[in-house]
Amino acid sequence: MTSPELEMKPPAEADLIRVARMARGISPETAAELTPIRLGGARWRHIERGYEPKRPPKRVRAPDKTLAHMARAVGVTPERLEEADRSxxxxxxxxxxxxxxxxxxxxxxxxxxxxxRLERTAWEMPIGVEERKLIVDMLREAKTQGRQERSA
Structure with missing residues (x-):
């Protein structure tokens, strides 16, 4: 007698995602953290398996948006998703x-x-980009205030 889990083969895109993730040497949890959407390691595993291990097992197929973000996280190309019939x-x-x-x-x-000259000097300073942007913003604000005071 075979178990229901053995009868549930994952869809082609699930195998593609699993192999790409394994090739990167990362866990489902790490891969899920690389996506900007809310996705946990357990859900990633269910999608890779093609089912949730319930009694009875429940088939799982990733929504298009989720699959696209998973593919991005593990380096799968759009062409490969199309080959798996997920256009x-x-x-x-x-x-x-x-x-x-x-x-x-x-x-x-x-x-x-x-x-x-001042903005260029600020931009070329050996500090982080965010700090440079802050200084440039402060210079622009000071210029605007100077113009307003002269026109008043």
Whole structure:
């Protein structure tokens, strides 16, 4: 007699996620922490298995958004999600990757106006980016106050 768990094979995308996670050498808990959505290690394991170990076992299939974030955390590409017949999750993953690329490109640009001597000097200081942004903001505020006082 076979147990119900043995009869429940995980879907193709679940195997893909599990193998990618294992290739990275991380646990389900660590992988779940890498996602920006609320996802725990136990839920990650259920999705990888394709079922929750209840009596009787309950089938589990990751929602598209969850699967896309899981794929991002373990380095699975949108094309590989499509190969596993999860095209909506692949589209969501493409959007996640597009937004990340835009965010990284924006971070590469200096926050300061490099043509302004004071802002450029502040931006080139050997301190953290957040501290530089604070100084640039303070310089801009001081300039605005100076303009308002002159016009009054």
């Amino acid at each position: 909506v999750a692949a589209d969501i993953l493409r959007e996640i990757l597009r937004q990340e690329a835009e965010s990284e490109a924006a971070q590469d640009k200096p926050y300061a106006d490099m043509s302004d």
